[in-house]
Amino acid sequence: MRKAGPNRFAVVAILAAFPVLLGGAIAGCSGGGSSPTNSPGSSGGSTSNIQAISVNTGPAVTAGTLAINSPFTSVTVCVPGSTSQCQTIDGILVDTGSSGFRVLSSALTLSLPQQKDSSGNSIWECTQFISDETWGPVQMADVTISGETASSLAIQVIGSSSFPAPPTSCSNLGPVDDTLASFGANGILGVGNFIQDCGPACTVSGSSNLGFYYTCPSSGCVVTTQALAQQVSNPVSSFASDNNGVIVELPAVSGTQASLAGSLIFGIGTRSNNGLGGATVYALDPNTGDLTTTFNSQPYTAFIDSGSNAIYFLDATTTGMPTCKDFTFWYCPTATQNFTATIQGSNSATTTINFSIGNADTLLPPNSSDGVAPGLGGPESGGNFDWGLPFFYGRNMYVAIEGQNTPGGAGPYIAF
Numbered sequence: 001m002r003k004a005g006p007n008r009f010a011v012v013a014i015l016a017a018f019p020v021l022l023g024g025a026i027a028g029c030s031g032g033g034s035s036p037t038n039s040p041g042s043s044g045g046s047t048s049n050i051q052a053i054s055v056n057t058g059p060a061v062t063a064g065t066l067a068i069n070s071p072f073t074s075v076t077v078c079v080p081g082s083t084s085q086c087q088t089i090d091g092i093l094v095d096t097g098s099s100g101f102r103v104l105s106s107a108l109t110l111s112l113p114q115q116k117d118s119s120g121n122s123i124w125e126c127t128q129f130i131s132d133e134t135w136g137p138v139q140m141a142d143v144t145i146s147g148e149t150a151s152s153l154a155i156q157v158i159g160s161s162s163f164p165a166p167p168t169s170c171s172n173l174g175p176v177d178d179t180l181a182s183f184g185a186n187g188i189l190g191v192g193n194f195i196q197d198c199g200p201a202c203t204v205s206g207s208s209n210l211g212f213y214y215t216c217p218s219s220g221c222v223v224t225t226q227a228l229a230q231q232v233s234n235p236v237s238s239f240a241s242d243n244n245g246v247i248v249e250l251p252a253v254s255g256t257q258a259s260l261a262g263s264l265i266f267g268i269g270t271r272s273n274n275g276l277g278g279a280t281v282y283a284l285d286p287n288t289g290d291l292t293t294t295f296n297s298q299p300y301t302a303f304i305d306s307g308s309n310a311i312y313f314l315d316a317t318t319t320g321m322p323t324c325k326d327f328t329f330w331y332c333p334t335a336t337q338n339f340t341a342t343i344q345g346s347n348s349a350t351t352t353i354n355f356s357i358g359n360a361d362t363l364l365p366p367n368s369s370d371g372v373a374p375g376l377g378g379p380e381s382g383g384n385f386d387w388g389l390p391f392f393y394g395r396n397m398y399v400a401i402e403g404q405n406t407p408g409g410a411g412p413y414i415a416f
Helices: none
Strands: 050-055 071-078 086-095 099-104 122-128 133-145 148-158 187-191 213-216 245-250 260-266 281-283 291-295 298-304 311-313 337-344 350-357 385-387 395-400 413-415
Touching: 050 245, 071 099, 071 187, 071 260, 099 133, 291 385
Parallel strands: 086 187, 099 148, 298 385
Antiparallel strands: 050 071, 050 260, 071 086, 071 133, 099 187, 122 133, 122 213, 133 148, 245 260, 245 395, 281 413, 291 298, 291 337, 311 385, 337 350, 395 413
């Protein structure tokens, strides 16, 4: 689900927010890129800049939601400055298409300090995605992942019966996801190409304000401006070191399986275990984070995102594949379809990608407990290309943060 906004976007998992036994995944892809420095999924979890991730059915299975092709990890949250008031939370989605840490209040047992404006009113956020929103207060926390810590980081806490109801303006795109069943994860670790989750579009007054941030006096919550330094931000950019980007490492997958182990590595070219090696850099549009995918000789806007659980692209008319009868967000071709596309960065770097799309009904039969299912695809609501998590399988995917220096130049870029 792509976040609204003229200056940047974020894509958060199109999780299986449907009855258990459903989910999404996508094409086993091949082609493009050079051999990475590390073998996908080969890194262990003991090095201070390496965090284990697992693609599995997720923490919401008991709540009736099955995640497919969704990478999860754990995050430790502490009251700022405390080493004793801490909590490690599992089932956090790793999302390279968004920025900022968000956690369900139902998963959080700590009492964190509330961010307030100059008048002492609490600051809340309505994070906007393509078809829904998340609503909750902006609070402060020390966030630790592996051996890296972002101190006094602004985060969003989502959903609670004690919270004020979201204002009408926070339901423009669809429902507010504020429960484990609807959200599909205990939280989101947004480690994308941008530092802030909204950016300059939330620092201005009037109708140009994107409407993410609210001030909430007793009279009710209203949209407010939010300075960049106070916005919910990518934790990696606040690390003391290894703060210029991340690498997502996942092994290749040939068929559906229960789970898949991989690694999230912090930093690009900052240590011996995160060099670019032979990876090719694909520069992104500095305002939107987009690149270009050419399909059947037609260029389309594209983005690459671990938080989307399939390759979502174009529409049934353009691809020639029907959508599924009951779940029109997936394609259901009668036989597996093989495609070729070209990815091009704004620096003109290009590569050819071969990918396949299978029948979702066949790949995900009733009562399936598989969390990994390459071959799934679906239409993209904007008629563009969303290269979801299965595109990451068998690759080391580098995600460089805007303005941060790396051996491949300054971000934003992706490399593989």
